[in-house]
Amino acid sequence: MDLFRAHVLVCGGTGCSSSGSGELIARFESKIAENRLEKEVKVVRTGCFGLCEAGPVVIVYPEGTFYSRVKPEDVDEIVQEHLVKGRQVQRLVYTDKTAQGQSMSLDEIGFYQQQKRIALRNCGVIDPENIDEYIAFDGYKALAKVLTEMSREAVIDTIKRSGLRGRGGGGFPTGTKWEFTAKAPGDEKYVCCNADEGDPGAFMDRSILEGDPHAVVEAMAIAGYAVGASQGYVYVRAEYPIAVKRLQIAIAQAEAYGLLGDNILGTPFGFRLAVRLGAGAFVCGEETALMASIEGRRGEPRPRPPFPAIKGLFEKPTLLNNVETYANVCQIILNGADWYAAMGTEKSKGTKVFALGGKITNTGLVEIPMGTPLRQVIYDIGGGIPGGKQFKAVQTGGPSGGCIPMKYLDIPIEYDSLIAIGSMMGSGGMIVMDEDNCMVDIARFFLDFTVDESCGKCTPCRIGTRRMLEILQRITEGKGQDGDIEKLERLAQNIKATALCGLGQTAPNPVLSTLKYFRHEYEAHIYERRCPAGHCQALLxxxxxxxxxxxxxxxxxxxxxxxxxxxxxxxxxxxxxxxxxxxxxxxxxxxxxxxx
Amino acid sequence: MAEENRAEQMLRLQQAIAEHAHEKGAVMVLLQAAQSIFGHVPQDVQQMIADATGASLSEVYGVATFYAQFSLEPGGEHEIGVCLGTACYVKGSQKLLDKLSELLAVAPGKTTADAKFTLKATRCLGACGLAPVLMVDDEVYGRLVPEDVPGILAKYLGQ
Known part of the structure; x- marks a missing residue:
């Protein structure tokens, strides 16, 4: 294997690709060749580094120099100065806004110091299109361990004891789900991966698939072994072309290495994976709807039970987990259940990835131990609110979640604590809002989303959410009436109690949580014809x-x-x-x- | 010319049918292939997919109209998608959409009279770090203010 004295890592995630990282890679390669450094310096296109705010990001190793917002014309200087002469290009080195000083390397940046990267461990480190790099970072070692040393029961027991819970938002104990599927009668079973990341503002699943697709492939094979399935499906959003492509490459490489297919690693176990694309329907993130979609039908949910573990895809017992859940599995197998369970809180173990967005300095992806206070994520890691503005709320859980006000910033982030204050973990989107955001308008925004995405199968969701939207619309247009707030509350309770699936049952949450914490804004709109945030045009x-x-x-x-x-x-x-x-x-x- | 293209497109669809029609869940896979080949899914194509998979035309139509990705009408030469995901919305992407709607004199979801642009409000594109963003075909433009919009349009009008 060739040894290189330096590596230039260029982020190839969606954010950085959109701001031109592909051009940077081409330019680096040609400039390195011009200087005859191609045997000394290697350019690697990695997955997402997480600090999207600074994109496009380039990191030069062995120093770990972190260059941010690099433009194609900067490449010549980095090659000439850094790679030829060994001098860092100071003007391009990332300036840590939280520390008010300059940071030289990845490890020194405050954004990364407080993180604990397990699901994201390889993102921004390896070339996701090269299986050898994954293997060099302990890849497929967990699969080998499971197939040669562990019984199916031992695998399930390890996952159960680790305390891992579903990272798609529901928080159902993963090991228990595996056990149900394993014990379900039937010879033909399926393992599915939910990569239909529909929550606006959440992009961790995409980043994992883009940055470390083999981690998901390997974990699904392990799950297949544990529950007794030989076929898996990954259901990915079609809006994620880079993730789809890298996943397909990963599957093809794993097949070529005999890590997917028949008799994996010389054992009797065989497992195959296929990719299925979503087609733009948020409801397909719901498990029964997702399976209907894989079957080629309209993605409409059906009542449960029977649960997918008993009767799922093609009517067979099916295990369905989210991308981030799978991304934790191999590390749990390799390091043990106790190692994982030692992180986090009593009921929420391990780490969780959050996508920080909105009015926050460091937009990007962060992975933190469960139980970290919200304040630490938003201020210490996220760098606070830009432009000297006042924090107003943080929205978690997407269209199913709620807005959390200032007074709860010190609560630890875990499944149950977020539900207790009217929001939820969700898939991990965290959108920060400042004084300029109108909370009534935010509630309207989410209802507009759910009305559009409601599949129409059940009446409470199809008609109820539309009635709520109409009321919110007239409030933001300055035509709110006395009694509107009470009507909203009544509708919300009824929809929550009677809708068929999770989409409808949680759709009123953005309204309920804003009513709970920002009722005065609703009242100002209705009774004083004024929008306190100065957002609603008709009231200005x-x-x-x-x-x-x-x-x-x-x-x-x-x-x-x-x-x-x-x-x-x-x-x-x-x-x-x-x-x-x-x-x-x-x-x-x-x-x-x-x-x- | 257009006829030749159509014949070529049909050939590609038939190849996709030969490759996937026997698979489980083929209706979705074939509709996706058709959408990418034709840019929309006309009725005769839906009929072909129905015939190839053993589904009825109404089932195929039901699937085609359920998902946002499939369109029954041809779109404009360029597709502009303004991200209305939460991160973009709180950073003002609605204003980008309003500006485009005003400049192109077309409502979101519609195509301009000259068939040059189709304007769409899209779901989260996952480029939240660049919010607010819009996409023209496959090109992403980020960190925008409404004043940037005319310049972006000019790029495509010049062609």
Missing amino acids: NYTITDKCRGCTMCAKSCPVGAISGVVKELHAIDQDKCIKCGACMEKCRFNAIIKK
Whole structure:
């Protein structure tokens, strides 16, 4: 094997690819060749590094120098200075905003120091399209151990004792699920992976598939052995083309190495994997709907029981786990159940990956031990709110979750504590909102999503969520009525109690949690016709301040002639005529027009 | 020319049918193949998929209309998708969509009269680190403000 004195790792995740990391790789390769360094320096396209805010990201080893927001024209300088002369290019080195100083290497950056990467351990470290790199990092060792040293019962027992719970959001104990499927009668069984990551703002499953696809392939084979299945399906969103491609490459490589197929590693066990693409239906993240979709039908859920462990895909016993759940399995097998169970809290073991987004300095992926306080994630790791704005809420659990206000920032993150305050873990999206975000509008946004994604099979979800949306819409349009809040609450309770599947049962959560913690915002909209966050257009008033120089630009741009005034004198807006289009504000060169 | 293309597309669909029709759950797989070959799924194609898989036309139609990925009508030359995922929404992607809608004089989900652009509001693209983002065909544009929109459109209008 060739030895290289330096490695240039370029992030090839979706975020960095979108900001041009592919071009960086090509440029690095050509510049390295120009300098005849191709035998000394290797360029590796890795998965996501997690710190998407700094993308596109380039890391140069052995130093571990972390270059952020690298542009193609910067490549020449990095090659000339760093790789040829051994001097870091200071102006491109990532500046740690939280430490207010410069960080040199990956290990020194505050964003990474407080993390514990298990599911993400290989992301940003190995080339996901090269099975040899995965094997060099203990890849397929867990499968070998399971097939040669462990009984099916021992595997299930290890997973049970580890305390691993479903990372897709439900939090059902994984080992118990495996046991149910293993004990279900039947010769033909299936193992499925839910990679239909539909929660807006959550992208950990995609990053795992993009950065470490073999970890999922290996874990599914282990699951197949444990429950007695010889065929697996990965159901991936079609919106994730890079993840799909890398997964397909991983499966083909594993087949070529005899790690998938018949008689794996010389044992009687055989296992095959196929990829099935989603087609843009959020409800397919629900397990029975997902299986209907793999069967080629409309992705409509059905009542449970029977649970998939008894009667699932093609009517056979089926094990279904989420991508991140699988990504923990091999490490648990290799390091033991006790090692895993030592992390986290009493009822939530191990680590969880969160996707930080919204109004936060360090957007990206973080993996932290369960039980870490929200405040630490948002302020210490996430770097707080940019632009000196005030934190208002953090939304977890996507359209099924809720908004958590300031007063709960010190609660430890675990399945049960989040449910207790009206939100949920969900798949791990964490969207931070600041003072400019209107909570009524956020509730409306999520309801708009659920109404659109409701499959229409059951009435509470199909009609009930639409009625809720209509009420929220009129509140944000300034037409809220006395009694609307009570109507929302009644509808919410009824939908929660009667909807067929998880989508409908949890759809009212964003409304309920915002009503619980931000009721005053609803009341301000309805009774005072005002949006405290200054977001809802219909409730805003545009006014001209004394910064006005009388240039007449605003009056000229107003489509309804609501602005009057004489040249070089203060202008005024007739509130009765104003249609709140904001054209005047766009045209004003003196920032004299404000809306509130 | 167009006829030749159509014949070529049909050939590719028939290849996909030969490869996948016998698989379990083939209706979805073949609809996805058809969507990528034709850019939409016309009725005669749905009929072919129905015949090949033993499903009825109404079943195939039911699947085709259930999922957002399949469209029954042809789209514009370029597809613009504005991400309305939560991370993009809280960072103002609705304003990008409104601006596009205004400039193109077309409602989200519709195609412009000159068949140049189809404007869509999409689900989370997973590029939350670049929020707010929009996609034109396969190209992602991130960290945008509404003022960036005319410049992006100009790139595609010049062609």
